[in-house]
Amino acid sequence: MRDKRKMEEILMTSNDSLKSIFFRSIGRYILINHKWHLFSMLCLCILLLGAKPDPPFTKRDDPMEHREEKLKAFRAKKDQFFKEDPFSPLKEADRKKFKGLVYYPIDLKYAMIGSIGRYPTEPKPIYVNLPTNKEREKKYVKYGRFKFKWEGVEYVLQIYRPLGGGELFLPFRDKTSGTETYSDGRYLYIEQTPGGKVLIDFNRAHNPFCAYNEKYTCPFAPKENWLEIAIKAGEMRFR
Numbered sequence: 518m519r520d521k522r523k524m525e526e527i528l529m530t531s532n533d534s535l536k537s538i539f540f541r542s543i544g545r546y547i548l549i550n551h552k553w554h555l556f557s558m559l560c561l562c563i564l565l566l567g568a569k570p571d572p573p574f575t576k577r578d579d580p581m582e583h584r585e586e587k588l589k590a591f592r593a594k595k596d597q598f599f600k601e602d603p604f605s606p607l608k609e610a611d612r613k614k615f616k617g618l619v620y621y622p623i624d625l626k627y628a629m630i631g632s633i634g635r636y637p638t639e640p641k642p643i644y645v646n647l648p649t650n651k652e653r654e655k656k657y658v659k660y661g662r663f664k665f666k667w668e669g670v671e672y673v674l675q676i677y678r679p680l681g682g683g684e685l686f687l688p689f690r691d692k693t694s695g696t697e698t699y700s701d702g703r704y705l706y707i708e709q710t711p712g713g714k715v716l717i718d719f720n721r722a723h724n725p726f727c728a729y730n731e732k733y734t735c736p737f738a739p740k741e742n743w744l745e746i747a748i749k750a751g752e753m754r755f756r
Contacts, residue, residue, distance in 0.1 A: 627719035627750040688738035692747035722751025
């Protein structure tokens with residue numbers, strides 16, 4: 518966590534050249550090591566580049582204040598990264614003709630504030646093996662669960678954490694998977710809010726990198742995170 522705070526301080530206080538160098542170093546690390554859990558850190562960097570003085574989606578903000586504008590800014594920065602950055606996950610041929618990712622229209626009814634119900638870690642954590650696109654499973658700690666209501670029905674999403682610690686991970690599938698959205702599901706951000714709660718906004722649902730390039734290794738949602746509803750928010754299929 519201390520390293521993450523330091524990264525944010527560097528990105529907020531340094532000039533554009535230093536930000537660019539730092540950003541590319543993270544991209545290089547991802548390409549070499551194929552670490553899925555750094556994607557959220559990568560997108561944080563996208564958001565912070567050029568966002569002065571207050572970047573979107575920070576703990577200081579009311580998460581719903583100017584939400585639509587923040588989402589639009591986030592998407593614009595992400596498109597810029599995909600199109601222009603040499604460490605974009607896009608293949609070279611795709612990047613040359615790239616005109617932007619395809620999203621559902623922003624709908625703030627998909628932004629939900631709640632609490633994470635933590636699972637006990639004593640006498641030992643709960644472990645789970647998640648499937649990946651490389652036909653092997655990857656082990657995670659089962660961190661907690663997020664409950665939400667949709668049209669009067671309660672649903673639960675399980676949240677995971679890498680064995681060595683790091684960013685919380687929330688993969689899911691829904692009734693749009695394989696038709697309007699990526700077949701193996703999407704990922705969700707978990708945003709901290711004032712008062713110790715979290716915001717989970719399906720408008721920020723995004724594809725794993727392997728949706729753009731098969732060289733990446735991506736864990737997918739197990740069946741416990743398959744929703745029996747259509748989440749028409751966030752990023753749609755790339756092709």
